[in-house]
Amino acid sequence: MGGFVSRARHRSGRNGSCVTVRNHSESADHRDGRSAPAQPPHAAMVPHPADTERAPAEWPPAKFTRSGDAWRRLRRAVCPRGAEPSRGSSGAPPGLPGRGGYVSGRGIRGIRPTGADWLSACGWWSCMLFWGCGGLWGRLVLMADHAGTSLGPGTLEVLSKRVLGGELVVDERRLSGGLSTDNVLLRTDRGRSFVLRRYPGRNTSAVEAALLDLLQDRAPVPEVVYADDSGDLLGEPFMLTRFASGVPLTAVFAGAAEQDGPQLAEAVGQALAAIHTVRFGQPGFFSDGALRPDAPPPEHHDDLPAFVEACLARGHADAVLSADERRALVQIAARSASLVAATAGTAQLVHSDFNAKNLLMRPGDHGTWRVSAVLDWEYAFSGSGLFDVGNILRFPQELCPGFGDHLPGAYEKAGGELPDRWREISEMLDLFALSDLLTRSPDHPLFVKAAAAVRHLVSRHL
Known part of the structure; x- marks a missing residue:
């Protein structure tokens, strides 16, 4: 099997939707994993x-x-x-x-x-x-040795013959990240690395592949090699991308000095502004790889007070928030409803999970950093870019000193637009996500962090 033609369209979905297939035989760059740390031997390649x-x-x-x-x-x-x-x-x-x-x-x-x-x-x-x-x-x-691997020999054979042009997978390792996906790092006998992203539940493979292709020359994202949203090839939908090497921004924040904050903010602001240059005809949610924002929206997606109230009712907020705090949160949402409504007609590309764990960084010249990849696009939609601004600033205690203060200026310098009262608007838009996190199990780490953020928000507005 030969290499795929770069930027060609491969129809693999049952509905005939197009997904991107890129040339995997071209010369390797920093995305092929050569600079990544060597992985321990793991995969057994002999048929079971x-x-x-x-x-x-x-x-x-x-x-x-x-x-x-x-x-x-x-x-x-x-x-x-x-x-x-x-x-x-x-x-x-x-x-x-x-x-x-x-x-x-x-x-x-x-x-x-x-x-x-x-x-x-x-x-x-x-x-x-x-x-x-x-x-x-x-x-x-x-x-x-094969008992501990996550992929069966049949899957590895199909990937080798049908996707990788005969390259053999000699090592595999499960990766973290992706709330609704399963990600496995693959290394081939030619020393190249790829990430196999499987969708056992919510299938957004066609949307993600199309978005990554759309952003390939605009923003730092992984390069798509192959995508199959029908599940016919491996028995479940999947997307294969080149491995993008880098250090998670969470780890960079942990070891950053005070003088690193402005430079990191500049790098992240540039990447975010580049993403928000993508515009659509209308706001909404994507249904397939055509990237038409015409999918049925979630309940109360445009009514913040109703959304907050619904999340508090069906979740476990009563375990960590008092009745007064829950009532005050709904009141805050109601007072800010007009600010949120003012963004309703905006149709920018929104990542919707734009935070430090989904940003990979690589060192540049003279001690600087740059974003090497923005990961996990399964929740992307068309709307206001302020959703992403509120997301990256959600937990200020986890940011390095100076990052939060310099991000707005860096974002605007790179072409991003911030309206009056942008901080309040972005905080209220992010309340959609925070309220949704309160519906998770009380022992989930994000539930605990969301409850603390909500309590802090309520204390500032009382």
């Missing part, structure tokens, strides 16, 4: 006995046939002169999956190994440890 219907058709590899030069060289290196290791009925070298069976704790499944098989297998694996470490070793590991 229970998955024989998806076994790779190329086993045994041609290079290891009896007449192959590689096999003769290994035979001379491993065995005494004139001796040849027994290959059993499978036709594959001992210790390798062949046509007749697979490696297991008892040898080759379906084959009774001889003593010569075991002796030659020891020699084979010793040789492979040194000779095959360039990628083949990751494929020829023991089956027992």
Whole structure:
């Protein structure tokens, strides 16, 4: 399978929606993970006995046939002169999956190994440890190592053949982030890294892929390699992107000095202003990869007092907020309803989860920082960019000194627009998200933080 044409459209959804497919065979840049820390070996690439219907058709590899030069060289290196290791009925070298069976704790499944098989297998694996470490070793590991991986061998084979153009995944590691997605870091035998983003619940793969393609030349976002919103290829919707290396802004904040705040604010302000340059014909929520904001909106999405009241009623706010605090919160929302309503006609691209955990940073020149990627676009919609401003400033105690004070100026300097009373408006727009967080379980970390933020908001307005 060859490389995909850059910026071509690949129709993979049941409804014929278009998603972006990019050329994964072009020269690697900083997004291919070469500068990222090396990951521990994790993935086993040998087909599992229970998955024989998806076994790779190329086993045994041609290079290891009896007449192959590689096999003769290994035979001379491993065995005494004139001796040849027994290959059993499978036709594959001992210790390798062949046509007749697979490696297991008892040898080759379906084959009774001889003593010569075991002796030659020891020699084979010793040789492979040194000779095959360039990628083949990751494929020829023991089956027992595969038990701890998150992707099955069938999934890995499909990714290799249908998506990665024959590159083999030799390492995988689950990543954090994404409230409704499952993210796995993949590393191939060519040293390239990708992120497999699966959607077991709410499927926004087509929307995210289209947004990342739209932003590719405007803002720092991961590059899409392949997306399938139908789930036909892997059994569930997914998107594959190039791995974007960087340090989460949360970690940068933790180690930042006071003089770092203004420069970090400038980098984040530039990225946010670039995102908000994208405009749509109307506000609303996206239904598919066409990015038409015509999806049915959530209940009370344009009525802040009603939304707050509904969240307080169905959530667990009564466990942390007094009746007076809950009543005061609804009153604050009602007093600010006119400010919120004034933003109703704005149709900018809103990330809707724009905070430090979703921003990757890379050091630039002279001790500066720049945003290398903005992640997790599953909640994006068309609306007021002040939603994102309120989000990034939501928990001021988690920002480094000087960041919050310099962000507005940096945002405007980069082309962002802030109206009069922008701080109050952005805070009230963010109250939609804070109220929604109060519907989570009381032991969820975000519930605790949201309750503290709401209590602080109420104390300032009483």
